Amino acid sequence: MKDHKEFIKESFKLIERKLSKGNIHSWETRDYQALSESIQKETGTLLSVSTLKRLSGKVKYGSRPNTATLNALAQYVGFKDWRAFVQDSEASNPPIQILTKAKSRNTKILLILLLVLTASTLALFVIEKNKLSYKSDDFVFKGKSVTTGLPNSVVFNFDASVADDDAKIEIQQDWDKRKRTLVNKNDSVSTSIYYWPGYFKSKLVIDDTIVKEHDILIPTAGWLGMIEQEEQPIYLDSMDIYRDKKLAISKETLLVHNVDPSVEKVVVGFYLVKDFGEIYTDNFEMNASVRNEYIDGLSGACQRVTVLVLYDGGAIGIPLSKSGCISELTLMTFEDYVDGKKSDLSGFGVDFSKYVALKCISKDQKFNIFIDDKPVYHFKVPETPKKIYGICIYFEGSGSIQHVSFENDSSTLYNSNFNLKKKRISN
The missing domain is CATH 1.20.5 (Single alpha-helices involved in coiled-coils or other helix-helix interfaces)
Incomplete structure (x- = not known):
């Protein structure tokens, strides 16, 4: 019988085919991040980036993975559990018999x-x-957004004329391969609509192989407030979110849009996505003052807040909640997910009866997180710097932001001014 590592190797071959991202040994950290998110979405099990790297052979390991981890891999590639996957593999590859x-x-x-x-x-x-004989230089693939603000369309210009006549040619909006659009080999223009702001890596895909990528920035016109929905968010007018020298989304605003946070879990978000200038992941400071003000019903049980700092290729995700809910938190570092069920994230449990001051400092390859001036967590910063493109702040229920700033060693690159009540265009 084959060793368990051989079966794991087979499972990752199936994952390669499913995601069409090429040989897994050429993957970057962001590819493993996308895989982690995809596995959690389909199976309900969170496998960290470091775990996936060990399993795939990217990083050496010696111990046998636990059953829950193996079951998640098997379920992700279409099997009931790991045993079913192993049985199918053995049936497909029986031992060779000696003939008489x-x-x-x-x-x-x-x-x-x-x-x-x-x-x-x-x-x-x-x-x-x-x-697989295609070369990236054989293709042309570029794109540009048509406006500032949301929704936003992107016009892609491409040349895939060297592809085989029967090749399947697609344009993928971002890391999610479900967001693919078929295009004709002889066409040169295709458009896609984006409902969320952010920094995306769109892809030209030939026969399920990515041959070219292009960076797309979907910026906001100042701060954008929205009620999160699965298919398309509800955008809020700036006059609805500027209140008394702060950004805020209230329960009353939600009810106007027929959304009741007391009977369903509601998430609202504030986005600021733009080119801030010369600010990178290896040397910056971010400050934010936030407060979740909703305490009733389904959405108010834990008063969760998530602050995402967006950069080229990923995001840093910092969670906050009432102290009693820290078990359900997940911290996103550059290379991993820190699960509150397996790690002590008690420092991220806060008192939202007042504004909570969040500070992040990235310097000398170390990322430090402070809450109300108290150090609560730190992790390693990758050597290769990535440009920062924005911040997203999510509240479960409702919430407000009093202040946000970004700076590097030499200057302050962004400092919020929310004293713009009733203005339609804001900082």
Whole structure:
């Protein structure tokens, strides 16, 4: 019987095919982050980036993974559990039997079948080789947003004329391969609509292989407030979110839009996405003063808040909640997810009867998080700096922001001014 590592290797081959991102050993951290999110969404099990790297062979490990981890991998590639996956693998690849003279007739039949299979395999190899022979330089793929604000459309200009006549050609909006649009080989323009702001890596995909990527910035016109919905958010007018020298979304605003946070879990978000200038992940300071003001019903049980700092290729995610709910928090670092069920995130439990001061300092390859001037967590910063493109702050129920700022060693690159009540365009 094969070693468990061989079965794990087979499962990652299936994952490679499912996600169409090429050989897993060429993946970057953001690819593992996307895989982690996708597995959690489909199976309900959170596998950290570091766990996935160990399992895939990117990082060496010695111990056998636990059953829950293996089950999640199996379920993600379409099996009931790990045992079902192993049984299917063994049935598909049975041990080779030694043939005797008494079975010579069967031997001839098997040899014929083997020749047919060999020919088929060679044909498939030639097809696969041709499919993988494309070079990135053979294609043109560019895109540009048409406006500032949301929704926003992107016009993609592409040239895929070198693709085979029967090739499947698609444009993918971001890391989510479900957001793909079929295009014609002889066309040169395609458009996509984006309902959320952010920094995205769109992709030109030929026969499920990514051949070209292009960065797309979907900026906001100042601060944007929205009520989060699965397919399309509800955008709020700036006059609805500027209140008494702060940004705020109230229960009354939600009710106007037929959303009741007392009977359903409601998430509202504030977005500021733009090019701040010369500010990078290896050297910056971010300050935010936030407060979740909703305490009733389903949305008010834990008073959760998540602050995302967006950068080229990913996001840092800092969670806050009432102290009794820290078990359900997840911290997003550059390379991993820190699960509150397996780690002590008690420092992120706060008292929202007043504004909570959040400070993040990235310096000397170390990222430090402070809450109300108290150090609560730190983690390593990757050596390669990435440009910062924005901040998103989410509240479960409702909430408000009193202050936000970004700075580097030499200057303050953004300092909020919410004293713009009833203004339609804001800082």
